[in-house]
Amino acid sequence: AHHYENILLERPADGVGQITLNRPKALNALSTPLFKELNDALQKLDEDPSVRAILIAGSERAFAAGADIKEMKDLTFSKAYSSNFIQPWSTTITNLNKPTIAAVSGYALGGGCELAMMADIMYCTADAKFGQPEIKLGVIPGAGGSQRLTRAVGKSKAMEIILTGKTFSGKEAEIWGLASRTFTGFDELMKGATDTAITIASYSMLAIKAAKEVVNQSQELALSEGVKYERRVFHALFGSQDQKIGMDAFANKKTDIKWTN
Numbered sequence: 001a002h003h004y005e006n007i008l009l010e011r012p013a014d015g016v017g018q019i020t021l022n023r024p025k026a027l028n029a030l031s032t033p034l035f036k037e038l039n040d041a042l043q044k045l046d047e048d049p050s051v052r053a054i055l056i057a058g059s060e061r062a063f064a065a066g067a068d069i070k071e072m073k074d075l076t077f078s079k080a081y082s083s084n085f086i087q088p089w090s091t092t093i094t095n096l097n098k099p100t101i102a103a104v105s106g107y108a109l110g111g112g113c114e115l116a117m118m119a120d121i122m123y124c125t126a127d128a129k130f131g132q133p134e135i136k137l138g139v140i141p142g143a144g145g146s147q148r149l150t151r152a153v154g155k156s157k158a159m160e161i162i163l164t165g166k167t168f169s170g171k172e173a174e175i176w177g178l179a180s181r182t183f184t185g186f187d188e189l190m191k192g193a194t195d196t197a198i199t200i201a202s203y204s205m206l207a208i209k210a211a212k213e214v215v216n217q218s219q220e221l222a223l224s225e226g227v228k229y230e231r232r233v234f235h236a237l238f239g240s241q242d243q244k245i246g247m248d249a250f251a252n253k254k255t256d257i258k259w260t261n
């Protein structure tokens with residue numbers, strides 16, 4: 001058993017690990033202790049062979065209202081620079097082998113929006129409130145917001161969001177491609193996210209890992225390099241048992257597939 005104070009660790013279904021941010025009084029503001037626990041739990045789920053997909057959720061009212069402003073307000077340049085403030089937020093989550101789904105309801109502001117954008121898949125409620133309001137605090141996004149938001153929605157929209165600090169809805173996030181699906185309420189959101197995690201968990205983890213890796217490379221590489229990278233990984237999967245199992249099942253009309261990974 002793990003003793004976490006700022007998060008909950010659950011198993012909503014076979015093969016699915018769920019981390020729920022749980023600082024309700026601070027609208028899940030992302031403090032250093034919260035992030036340490038989040039990273040610890042993510043690492044444990046990634047290493048646990050019984051977990052095949054990971055959900056990251058908040059409450060109905062708030063996914064996360066951003067970095068903890070009260071913790072940050074007296075930070076100095078030298079402290080921020082020497083500790084590489086916020087850098088550890090993204091290193092664990094973006095280097096996991098297993099797929100992550102962020103389920104966003106309520107506020108996803110600043111670091112909350114940035115955390116949701118670090119997940120492999122983002123689902124949200126139609127009335128979720130996203131934004132990068134750092135400009136109102138005299139700073140800018142610091143957990144990848146200016147980069148991930150711009151890649152997802154394009155330069156003009158990202159500039160508008162980051163320069164005005166105005167919020168946008170879950171519906172808008174879906175229309176712009178930042179979120180892949182919206183749901184009418186919190187329960188529907190959690191069910192939808194869990195169902196998707198169950199679907200992913202039913203496939204070969206080797207193929208899932210490879211698929212996640214090549215999609216992520218599309219964010220880093222030029223098209224021709226990315227296509228070549230994909231093809232190399234595709235070729236490599238013909239060395240796996242799961243490729244034989246999957247294609248044999250199709251050819252022999254078998255439905256009950258037992259993957260080796």
Ligand code: CAA
Nearest residue numbers: 025026027029065066067068069070109110111141142143
């Ligand atoms: N940090 C610390 N505490 C926070 C917080 C945050 N980001 N967001 C909310 N809280 C706290 C409030 O201070 C309040 O605590 P008290 O009861 O002790 O006063 C409690 O959570 C409830 O919040 P409100 O009373 O403000 O609730 P509301 O419903 O009136 O407003 C809100 C909700 C619009 C989300 C408002 O809380 C808000 O604007 N929060 C700050 C959002 C923000 O600026 N986020 C960006 C942070 S900077 C960042 O994230 C940097 C980065 O890039 C990593």
